Amino acid sequence: MATTAATPSYEQTGIWSWITTVDHKRIGALYLYTALFFFMFGGLEAGVIRWQLAQPNQHIVSAELYNQLFTMHGTTMIFLAVMPLSAAFFNFLIPLQIGARDVAFPRLNAFSYWVYVLGGTFMTLPIFFNTAPNGGWFGYAPLTTLPFSSGLNIDFWVMGLQILGISSLAAAFNFITTIINMRAPGMTLMRMPVFTWMSFVVQFLLVLAFPVITIALVFLLFDRFFGTNFYEIAAGADPLLWQHLFWVFGHPEVYILILPAFGLVSEILPTFSRKPLFGYNVVVYSGIMIGFLGFGVWAHHMFAVGMGATADTIFALTTMLIGIPTGVKIFNWIATMWGGQIRFTAAMKFAIGLIALFTIGGISGVMHSSPPADLQQTDTYFVVAHFHYVLFGGSIMGIFGGIYFYYPKITGRYMSEVLGTWHFWCTFIAMNLTFFPMHFSGMLGMPRRIYTYDAGQGWDTFNLISSIGTGLLILSTLIFVVNFLKSRKSGEVAPGDAWGAGTLEWTIPSPPPDYNFAEIPFVTSRYPLWDLKHPERTSGIAHSAPDVMTITDAHATPVHEEMGHKTAAELGIPMPFNTVKPLIAAAALVAMFGGLLFMHTNQFAVAMTITIGSASLFVGTLYAWLTSPLE
Amino acid sequence: MASAVAEVHEHTHYTTTGLDNRKVAIWAFIGSECMLFMSLISTYLIYKGKSIVGPFPHEAWTDPSGHVFKPILNIPVTSQSTFVLLMSSLVMVLALAAVENRGKPGYQGTLLGNSKLWLAATAALGATFLGYQAYEFTSFVHEGLTIHTNLFGSSFFTLTGFHGAHVTAGVLWLLTLLSIDIKRGLTPKDALLVDICALYWHFVDVVWIAIFTLVYLIK
Amino acid sequence: MNDHAPHADHAHEHPTWKQYKWVALWLTLITVFEVWIYYTPFKETPYYIPLLLVLSATKFAIVVLFYMHLKYDHKLFKALFTGPLIIAVCTLLALFALFSHRAIPQ
């Protein structure tokens, strides 16, 4: 049974089958590869930044290029690396964890992916022509309006984000519907794996936060292209409008970045501690609480703009409040490990790494929830240190953990634990070397977003250490890449239940067959597979049908693994048709936005032809798509 | 177990809640649209009274050369278009009822059961609303208010333009349904197709209710 | 096993034509009333704006409850709509408050 061939058991192969795929597992894999590529690209941009800052008064890149580098580094990491890496897991895991054969709208899912790739490419290419966005990842208007940023740089940013927003929104509607409606019988909400729960919260954050930045960007786009006055101070516009709208989106966005990683470690820790997650309900409810409160703290990013004592106080309080549900989770994880029989796999190391590093970032976060303290810290490297501890130490560590954990499920082979351990320790040390000194350089007054600095301000050593750390980070990422690619071919073959975990995705073969579940399982508790193999671990949690027969029947792994060798046709399971329409629709959408760029080169006719032409193509494809049957 | 599997194999469209996926998705979409229009309306309200030059929505304005601009909003005309949109919601529910109850007594062969009529009427009322809006926009431009003129112009045209774009999409959607109805006839099995369109349509109507009060009636 | 009746037919107790008529009538009446007070001196009193807000909120609620049949539909839909609506309204109020009280006068 463990000798199941590790080659993907997809029924179709070849590049065309990937282009036209609507299978959530393949789309998840596509997201994973693409996002890892962008992660490395963003990392290289950071590498250049750190190279430039390694010593005072260096001129490796110009000030202008430096602006483009930090803007694209931030934008890439957030929108093209971490969010899509999370999306890779949403795609791959949610249907498997809830016992479904696919997402609710498979073709929409393909559309989301293609919009993401094309939109990401659209934003990334300009850096090779020195016209990349240069207004910072939060693109403050009026700085980004035409009088102050006249090149095409900001246009790429505005259009690019607009495009990526469509991708995220489409995906979010899809996953909301999937989680609500595609759960296997017995999979009640309070039995869903925590990763699915955190993803559920994230989808709502996406659905509610993205429209706000969409509108803020529409205003900016109209200002730049059609001469409106939204950010035109001379016409009486308020310079804070953009900031408020952006951060109404921006704060939920940071939870969009971190909650999926929280979900992943909430799967990893119980598995390798060999006991159920401590306080499942608390983890779930605190996740929901974070989702709600996340909409009430945005102005803590604006303490320095003079909102007044009342507003500052209110937002300081809500910010301190939201620290509570976040902190609670840390204790849940620690209590999960407490008294468990821990196995220190690479995935587990990254999960524990997240707990340690995220806590540091969380503490410095609570520090700048106090306006007087924040006035000292804002726009210095202290803040840069803070958000890298939560984004790198939190999101990226969690995602790396998730990759080590789910790689066997995705590919059918384990990643090398030896290289994984090297990767972990290198990353852990390098990460701290890079970002910890930034606390000090920040406290000593080093502003963020400066392209060089004079010697003798007490920043030199700290910057040098940071840059050395970055070199090591790049090295450790190389170890990961080698491990990732090598294990694909020569990794040890993994059985369906690769780690002795308890949730549904481990009851099916690795990699899963096209249809996931030959028979839709009937779920009676939170850890169905442990009920079967280690009933002693789950004796303390609620079961709806303690009838052992039912459980055995539903989760007898051999049954599933045998069925895994059959094709969907043999089993009589209807599968969705492959289709290229989502890709065409996505390309039309991107061209529609891209066409507008020609307005700034004074080719109005060209702009309108491309935009209107692609808009019609988009609508036409949509009609063809909606009128052709799914399966 | 056995029964659950049987059920799944029988209905390919088994869902956990028994609700249709598309309906869940449209409600999630409507929730998202709340935030979209919230942002537009907030901006309009934040910029209310902040314009440096006229024309203004509710007050007259004299430009430096002595030219007098009347308050620009035309309440009587917009009241009519508001009424038109409200009535479109009524005929929309009738269209849905006609499709849902096709073949039932009281609907078969009666006016109430004529789904094509009601769908066409909804689309026509939507188009009428758009006609009013086109009239309003052009007359504003003639009176000297464009999207460039001032903050009011920018935020007003963008807000109502976004709403108008939503109405346009709705009209296209309705016409699509109408053409399906004409081609093969919508049956109670298709009620969901009409239902989700109707939900979208009413939501757009509800947004207008908010806009009419906040933009037009409140000074 | 779950919080629903499997395959609940969409045909709950849907509102009927009679009800739709009444709803339309009320919507019209409220709108006429709103426009009417716009032309009365009442417009200048401090009660005008609150009254208008209440009236349009009523219209909003009527359309959502009856035309969008949220009153008769699954509770899930109620949650999917009211949650975002509450967040939207609160955000709007907060933004409005933030922009109307400025520490540094312009």
Ligand code: HEM
């Ligand atoms: C390879 C590891 C990384 C290094 C060495 C690094 C380094 C830096 C540095 C030095 C800056 C400040 C640039 C400046 O203010 O002049 C910066 C900004 C930023 N980084 Fe990173 N970073 C790394 C990874 C990440 C990751 C994983 C994320 C997000 C998930 C991220 C998100 C950001 C953001 C949002 C900014 C702000 C950009 C802006 O000011 O507009 N970084 N990074």
Ligand SMILES: [Cu+2]
């Ligand atoms: Cu924040």
